[in-house]
Amino acid sequence: MKPIRVFKFGGASVKSAGAIRNLANIVKRFSAENLVIVVSAMAKTTNALEEVLMHWMNADLTAMNTKLKEIKQFHLNEALDLVEGDSNHLLIAELQTLFNQLETQFGQAPTKGYDFHYDQVVSFGELFSTRIVSHYLNFIGIANTLVDARRCLRSDTSYREGVIDESTSRLLCQREFDFSSANIFLTQGFIAGTEVGTTTTLGREGSDYTAAILANLLDAQDVTIWKDVAGVLSADPKIFSNAVKLNIVSYQEAIELAYCGAQIIHPKTIKPIQNKKIPLYVKSFMEPDAQGTIIAHSDTPVKLPPVLVLKRNQVLITLSPRDFSFVIEDCLSKIFALLYKHRIKVNMVHNSAINFTVCVDNDKLRLGDALEEMKHEFAVRYNSNLELLTIRHYTPEIIGDFIGNRVVYLQQRTRSTARFVMDAS
Structure with a gap:
């Protein structure tokens, strides 16, 4: 055939x-x-x-x-x-x-x-x-x-x-x-x-x-x-x-x-x-x-220029346990169970001793119910109308060109990827 x-x-x-x-x-x-x-x-x-x-x-x-x-x-x-x-x-x-x-x-x-x-x-x-x-x-x-x-x-x-x-x-x-x-x-x-x-x-x-x-x-x-x-x-x-x-x-x-x-x-x-x-x-x-x-499939790395991906209509949510306990395995399992239950798309996460921060798509039909349920166990703060900019294969110059003086709420960098949650332009 x-x-x-x-x-x-x-x-x-x-x-x-x-x-x-x-x-x-x-x-x-x-x-x-x-x-x-x-x-x-x-x-x-x-x-x-x-x-x-x-x-x-x-x-x-x-x-x-x-x-x-x-x-x-x-x-x-x-x-x-x-x-x-x-x-x-x-x-x-x-x-x-x-x-x-x-x-x-x-x-x-x-x-x-x-x-x-x-x-x-x-x-x-x-x-x-x-x-x-x-x-x-x-x-x-x-x-x-x-x-x-x-x-x-x-x-x-x-x-x-x-x-x-x-x-x-x-x-x-x-x-x-x-x-x-x-x-x-x-x-x-x-x-x-x-x-x-x-x-x-x-x-x-x-x-x-x-x-x-x-x-x-x-x-x-x-x-x-x-x-x-x-x-x-x-x-x-x-x-x-x-x-x-x-x-x-x-x-x-x-x-x-x-x-x-x-x-x-x-x-x-x-x-x-x-x-x-x-x-x-x-x-x-x-x-x-x-x-x-x-x-x-490629057996050898393909050299690429900086690649930019912008996701609009993002929400940055910060959760804090009401009893001031650490954000560790038990707490994280509750948070991710809630996110999974409401089918919230997670784009970026960050945690400290007593805070867990997540950047998600602003799905109005699902996010409201998820936030209400989160408030039963956590203090909840959030910012909406944000953008998530991802730069693959970044350079300091390209970051400067596209971030400039914009307010950045959260950023993460690895060897190949830089990500910024910031106010909508």
């Missing part, structure tokens, strides 16, 4: 009918190969569905229906553009069916927690986009088979952060992706299915992880993530003007950057491909012939 290649197209690459035509041009170049194509929701759809969900949870049905109508009209318009205005095309009927299924969920008040309903609602973004892309590829003669990711990726019921059961998923994938019957398969990123038939999502921007786990389970030759940038850059060009492309990045470096908050890849992406030494290419869908970046 020919090697399998995995392509992932994110929201920007399917943001409109024109973008989907561009995707098709890329796929056409590789249409003789064995492909698994992973597709995200069309740009801004996830945010829009999150808004619909919030209106529903707050019983603001007028606002909910208005936003839902916008989402529906957008997808139908782009779909009609792609099938040359044929309102009788099967694609239009299938989209209407999906919207009916979504609207049915809103026919009653929410009965479970936010995380559960989030996954049942927001997952429709990927269901819409993959229907559109698959039908369009077939429409122009690129035969493909649409696979529902919920049938091949089995997860637990950790809603919004589903954990994949790899052994079960491997068997399901071997059944669903039958390359003896077809050579191009298309599926959703970001979503999976539980044993009880509910939908889970794999964490925000989780389509990269979908591509990586499928590559691992199917023993793929490589993975390519098609993005609107030239490759992995040394900084976000929207924030830092001197960003340069990195041609080669090791698995270790990539996972460090992802952990620090680099948006180019999802944090969980590297492990599945590293475990089988599958190279990952990050390329521009606007310049498919350009070199891009390769993330792969």
Whole structure:
């Protein structure tokens, strides 16, 4: 059998009918190969569905229906553009069916927690986009088979952060992706299915992880993530003007950057491909012939320039035991149990004799409850509206350039990494 290649197209690459035509041009170049194509929701759809969900949870049905109508009209318009205005095309009927299924969920008040309903609602973004892309590829003669990711990726019921059961998923994938019957398969990123038939999502921007786990389970030759940038850059060009492309990045470096908050890849992406030494290419869908970046195994260190990662909307929390006891193992275990219970993303930690300080994402839906529970055992102080700047391969000059006179609340330095929690610029 020919090697399998995995392509992932994110929201920007399917943001409109024109973008989907561009995707098709890329796929056409590789249409003789064995492909698994992973597709995200069309740009801004996830945010829009999150808004619909919030209106529903707050019983603001007028606002909910208005936003839902916008989402529906957008997808139908782009779909009609792609099938040359044929309102009788099967694609239009299938989209209407999906919207009916979504609207049915809103026919009653929410009965479970936010995380559960989030996954049942927001997952429709990927269901819409993959229907559109698959039908369009077939429409122009690129035969493909649409696979529902919920049938091949089995997860637990950790809603919004589903954990994949790899052994079960491997068997399901071997059944669903039958390359003896077809050579191009298309599926959703970001979503999976539980044993009880509910939908889970794999964490925000989780389509990269979908591509990586499928590559691992199917023993793929490589993975390519098609993005609107030239490759992995040394900084976000929207924030830092001197960003340069990195041609080669090791698995270790990539996972460090992802952990620090680099948006180019999802944090969980590297492990599945590293475990089988599958190279990952990050390329521009606007310049498919350009070199891009390769993330792969490297026996020797790859010399890199300073790499900057900025995480905004951070909160710095300091906890102090009320009885003035030391922050040691027993106390730390309580703190981390609380953070884990509320699924708070920890980005940086520091402790002294009687204080424990942690920098976390400002997840308003989870952080408030966590802080209230912490106050039962600890004195709690916190600062919000902060930024966390990470500089990999730093120099004193680069730190001076980017920190300047800003107020720094916490900083840490190792041989290769400097991190600063500071006021938002």
